[in-house]
Amino acid sequence: MIYTVTSSPSLDLIVSLSSTLESGGNFRAIEEELRPGGKGINISIMLKNLGCNSTALGFVAGFSGDELMRMTMASGINTGFIRVRRGRTRINIRIKDTKETKINGLGPTVTSDDINYLINKIKIIKENDILVLAGMVPPSLPQDIYRTFFENIKAGTKVIIDTPPDVFAPLLELKPFLVKPNLYELQDFLQKELSDNDKVIEAARAIRDKGAQNVLVSMGKNGAVFVDCEDNAYVIATPGGDAIDRTGAGDSMIAGFISDYLESADLKSAAYMAVATGAATATYKGIAPKEYVRELRECMGEI
């Protein structure tokens, strides 16, 4: 089984403007859409599109939490959300003009009882299952919550961490199966520019040497760098196409990686599928369907 944990899921409100957003201005949307969001939720949706079942776990609250649960279940995903009493599931805003402006909300207040309910769900995850820990840790949660989750799983569970490097860095010693920073976050974290692929590979190897088994660095339109547990390093180009909506593209990469790895047990093949899946969502409105992912994967050729 595959489990995704999103400690702060969201509804994503995507609003398009015909003119450029200015602080203090008054604008009207020309298009708007409400989607279920949060990294683990997007991963579960992409997994479903690729034909893999998963269970989405996390904390939800208020009317926005009800709507998120409704939308997630309508996508055919198993859910095991913990309903918390105070506050509401955050509504993250994406404003699109010529660029994309993101405002991510705070999320509800989560108590230690709520956390224990989620830990109990995590405790039943079996050896050889996959657990994805994804997204920011909201201020209302203990900042080491992912460590607590990690420490409550059985040995042999494959843990994948899809968070910025400052969140996954303290967890590397617990030997996650895969971490996936994006290049911008990684540069910010290291406080240096990784100006060519060799430098990205070197940085990925340094993360692996600290404990991660495999490291996938997503690089937007430049594809990804993948360094595996046997020290193979690959630079994987995207199958092309102009990004129209990057929301969920990085999350889709994780789903692509998992779905391929479960079928092929081949890390390189999984990394190529990750890039195809991320590119599909980036060049599609919403989380891409399987046929489109397959088309892009075929464009990348045999590996």
Ligand SMILES: O=P(O)(O)OC[C@H]1O[C@](O)(CO)[C@@H](O)[C@@H]1O
């Ligand atoms: O958990 P974070 O880092 O705040 O990011 C959440 C946002 O990222 C996404 O999961 C896209 O990656 C959105 O669906 C969501 O609004």
